[in-house]
Amino acid sequence: MAITSANQLELLQTAEAVAREKMIEPDLVIEAMEDSLARAAKSRYGSEMDIRVRIDRKNGNATFTRVRTVVEDDLLENYQAQLTVVQAKPYFEKQKSLESYWTRDGERLDSFVGGPQVGDVFQEQVPPVELGRIAAQSAKQVILQRVREAERDRQYEEFRDRAGTIINGVVKREEYGNIIVDVGRGEAILRRNEKIGRESYRPNDRIRAYVKDVRRETRGPQIFLSRTDPQFMAELFKMEVPEIYDGVIEIKACARDPGSRAKIAVISYDNSIDPVGACVGMRGSRVQAVVGELQGEKIDIIPWSDDQATFLVNALQPAEVAKVVFDEDATRIEVVVPDEQLSLAIGRRGQNVRLASQLTGLDIDILTEEEESKRRQAEFNARTQLFVQALDLDEFFAQLLVAEGFTNLDEVAYVDLDELLAIEGVDESTASELQTRAREHIEAANKAALDAARALGAEDSLIEFEGLTPQMVEALAKDDVKTLEDFATLADWEIAGGWTTENGQRKKDEGVLEPFGVSLDDAQTMVMTARVMLGWVDPTESEAEVEADAATEGDADEEAGV
Numbered sequence: 001m002a003i004t005s006a007n008q009l010e011l012l013q014t015a016e017a018v019a020r021e022k023m024i025e026p027d028l029v030i031e032a033m034e035d036s037l038a039r040a041a042k043s044r045y046g047s048e049m050d051i052r053v054r055i056d057r058k059n060g061n062a063t064f065t066r067v068r069t070v071v072e073d074d075l076l077e078n079y080q081a082q083l084t085v086v087q088a089k090p091y092f093e094k095q096k097s098l099e100s101y102w103t104r105d106g107e108r109l110d111s112f113v114g115g116p117q118v119g120d121v122f123q124e125q126v127p128p129v130e131l132g133r134i135a136a137q138s139a140k141q142v143i144l145q146r147v148r149e150a151e152r153d154r155q156y157e158e159f160r161d162r163a164g165t166i167i168n169g170v171v172k173r174e175e176y177g178n179i180i181v182d183v184g185r186g187e188a189i190l191r192r193n194e195k196i197g198r199e200s201y202r203p204n205d206r207i208r209a210y211v212k213d214v215r216r217e218t219r220g221p222q223i224f225l226s227r228t229d230p231q232f233m234a235e236l237f238k239m240e241v242p243e244i245y246d247g248v249i250e251i252k253a254c255a256r257d258p259g260s261r262a263k264i265a266v267i268s269y270d271n272s273i274d275p276v277g278a279c280v281g282m283r284g285s286r287v288q289a290v291v292g293e294l295q296g297e298k299i300d301i302i303p304w305s306d307d308q309a310t311f312l313v314n315a316l317q318p319a320e321v322a323k324v325v326f327d328e329d330a331t332r333i334e335v336v337v338p339d340e341q342l343s344l345a346i347g348r349r350g351q352n353v354r355l356a357s358q359l360t361g362l363d364i365d366i367l368t369e370e371e372e373s374k375r376r377q378a379e380f381n382a383r384t385q386l387f388v389q390a391l392d393l394d395e396f397f398a399q400l401l402v403a404e405g406f407t408n409l410d411e412v413a414y415v416d417l418d419e420l421l422a423i424e425g426v427d428e429s430t431a432s433e434l435q436t437r438a439r440e441h442i443e444a445a446n447k448a449a450l451d452a453a454r455a456l457g458a459e460d461s462l463i464e465f466e467g468l469t470p471q472m473v474e475a476l477a478k479d480d481v482k483t484l485e486d487f488a489t490l491a492d493w494e495i496a497g498g499w500t501t502e503n504g505q506r507k508k509d510e511g512v513l514e515p516f517g518v519s520l521d522d523a524q525t526m527v528m529t530a531r532v533m534l535g536w537v538d539p540t541e542s543e544a545e546v547e548a549d550a551a552t553e554g555d556a557d558e559e560a561g562v
Contacts, residue, residue: 016029025150027057028146028147028150029146029147029150030055030057031146032145032146032147032150033055034052034053034054034055034062035053035146036146037053037055037062037064037129038051038052038053040129041053041064041126041129044129045066045126045129046080048078048079048080048081049066049080049081050066050067050068050069050080050081051064051065051066051067051126052064052065052067053065062128063125064125064126064127064128064129065123065124065125065126066123066124066125066126067081067121067122067123068080068081068082068083068121068122068123069081069082069083069119069120069121069122070082070083070084070085070088070116070117070118070119070120070121070122071083071084071118072084072118073085073086083116083122085115085116085117085118088116088120088122089115089116091116091122092115092116092120092122099124099125100122100123100124100125101122101123101124102116102120102121102122102123103120103121103123104117104119104120104121105119152216152221154185155185155186155221156214156216156221158185158186159183159186159211159214159221159223160214160221162211162214163211163212163213163214164210164211164231164235165210165211165235166208166209166210166211166232166235166236166239167183167188167208167209167210167211167225168183168206168207168208169181169182169183169184169188169206169207169208169209169225170182170204170205170206170207171201171202171203171204171205171206171207172187172203173203174201176192177191177192178190178191178192179195179201179207181207181209181225183223186221186223187223188209188211188223188224188225189222189223189224189225190207190209190225190226190227191224191226193228194209194212194224194225194226194227194228194229195227195228196227196228196258196259196294196295196297197258197259197260197295199227199259199295208293209225209226209227209232210225210226210227210229210231210232210235211223211224211225212224212225212226212229227258227294228256228258229256230254230255230256230262231254233254233256233262233264233290233294233297233299234251234254234264236289236290236293236294237251237264237279237286237290238251240281240286240287240289240290241278241279241281241286243268243273243275243278244266244278244279247269248268248269248270248273249266249267249268249269249273249275249278249279250266250267250269251264251265251266252265252266252267252304253265253304253359253360254359255355255356255358255359256297256355257351257354257355258294258297259294259295259296259297260297260298260351261297261298261299261300261347261351261352261355262294262297262298262299262300262355263299263300263302263315263355263356263358263359264279264299264300264301264302265302265303265304265311265314265315265359266279266301266302266303266304267303267304275301275303275304276301276302276303279301280301287299287301300317300318300355302314302315302317308326308333308360308362309324309326311360312324312333312335312356312360312362312364315355315356315359315360316335316337316345316352316353316356316364318344319337319341319344319345319352320337320338320341321335321336321337321345322336322337322338322369323335323336323372324336326362333362333363333364333365334364334365334367334372335364335365335366335367336367336368336369336372337366337367337368337369338368338369339368339369339370342366342368345366346366353366380399380402383398383402383406383407383408384398384399384402385398386398386408386409387401387402387406387409387412390409390437390438390441391409391412391434391437391438391441392437400423400425401423404423409438409441409442410438410442412434412435412438413435413438413439413442414435414439415435417431417432417435420434420435445470445471446469446470446471447470449469449470449471449473449474450463450470450473450474452474452477453470453473453474453476453477456474456477456478456482457477457482458473458474458476458477458482459482459483459484461483461484461485462476462477462481462482462483462484462486462487465484465487465526465530466529467522467526467529468526469516471516472513472516472518475512475513475515475516476512476513479512481512484530484533484534485534487526487527487530488527488530488531488534488536490523490527491527492520492523492524492527493509493511493520493523494509494511494512495511495512495513495514495518495523495526495527496511496513496514496518496519496520496522496523497509497510497511497514498511498520511523
């Protein structure tokens with residue numbers, strides 16, 4: 001068909017109808033039509049020509065224009081769409097008209113003084129094309145493709161801003177355990193592992209879920225829902241508790257065992273409002289509304305505290321805690337509970353302590369008072385025997401040192417002399433003799449460790465590396481790490497130890513220097529120092545780049561099965 005013989009207003013009517021149906025801008029549909037007509041014109045006049053089509057938004061009239069651009073002589077590649085300055089002069093000298101004109105920097109030229117310049121554009125109208133059956137079909141495909149792309153972009157932009165919020169939808173169907181949900185202007189997916197327990201849905205059931213992620217993919221935006229994410233519970237509380245929505249109460253942390261039990265930590269910024277009471281509501285009305293949505297999931301609401309120990313005690317409710325022992329530099333923490341509270345603190349299948357650990361971000365060891373007493377007695381006896389054997393002391397004197405807080409030979413050897421003199425019955429000569437014996441024992445142990453390390457093949461590059469004690473070098477050599485190059489190839493968790501998850505179970509990875517108290521941060525620092533010394537890493541490289549490289553190496557190790 002010829003575009004001139006068609007009802008030109010029909011183009012605009014078609015564009016508006018498609019735009020309404022797909023809920024996109026009419027201009028996007030018209031631009032798709034222009035593109036499809038331009039492609040049809042190129043197939044008629046030649047694919048190398050630069051043909052552009054403009055459809056008037058008021059009357060639907062389509063104008064076909066051939067475009068040629070002035071370029072440098074050595075850049076001329078397409079004779080149909082480009083001109084040199086010399087070739088452009090005859091066209092430049094023509095009188096401008098509605099059908100042919102020049103533009104410079106997007107503006108029409110009214111004066112031709114000075115001749116053509118590189119970058120000038122010559123545009124002239126060409127007769128409209130006849131759209132045959134094949135060309136019309138091709139144009140239709142182009143329009144449909146552009147409309148689909150515009151629809152996908154619209155859906156992505158709409159739902160991208162809704163990530164992290166709760167959305168209501170209607171179940172359309174189930175595919176391999178995954179639920180496809182109609183969310184209005186698109187479809188979302190609730191995966192099998194994001195459903196609570198064994199809950200099931202039938203078509204046309206209404207469903208409420210948390211928008212966990214929105215991704216732009218080739219087949220269109222993918223909207224992933226979740227009903228097990230801890231933030232789903234937090235958003236439900238925000239809907240039920242006005243104080244949370246207004247920011248008077250804040251949810252600081254939450255942890256869930258979906259369908260069974262959950263813990264949520266809240267804080268109030270208004271002293272007159274009890275955060276726990278506000279979340280519970282009158283006769284439990286607010287929390288029960290959330291529990292009902294979560295399929296009867298029991299929720300413990302606890303007050304947040306900046307004090308780590310206090311927060312941990314709250315997190316382990318309803319169990320009573322007798323004592324909390326933790327190292328500020330470590331992420332593990334020991335909690336001592338009365339013997340009769342042990343099962344309550346741990347919970348069924350470790351649920352209570354697991355949720356408390358997720359809530360606080362700490363690895364928690366639960367001990368009874370009896371177990372803690374036995375462990376402390378064992379530590380006391382072990383330290384006593386160390387001092388008896390290493391310093392040639394009688395048991396009473398060794399126990400006195402342990403009772404005063406000395407835990408190893410280094411503390412005795414290098415502590416300020418006044419601290420030893422503060423012990424009852426210790427004079428200056430006794431204190432000096434203690435330090436001399438301790439230093440001699442340490443030096444002998446260091447020499448023995450170095451001799452053992454060298455016998456195992458440890459090289460001086462590793463032995464002389466700052467931060468490694470002779471005992472550490474011996475442990476590394478036993479693990480077949482004998483050179484600085486060997487040490488530099490280690491991952492931090494191989495040195496300090498770490499945790500991995502296999503089949504939902506946490507598994508401990510022992511680090512070669514873990515017995516010496518080397519932390520992950522210390523291990524990372526030592527490895528990076530070794531790499532800098534070897535010239536593997538630029539010392540000026542940013543911290544973020546170093547971390548990214550380490551992560552990449554870790555991924556590569558995993559893929560290789562290391």
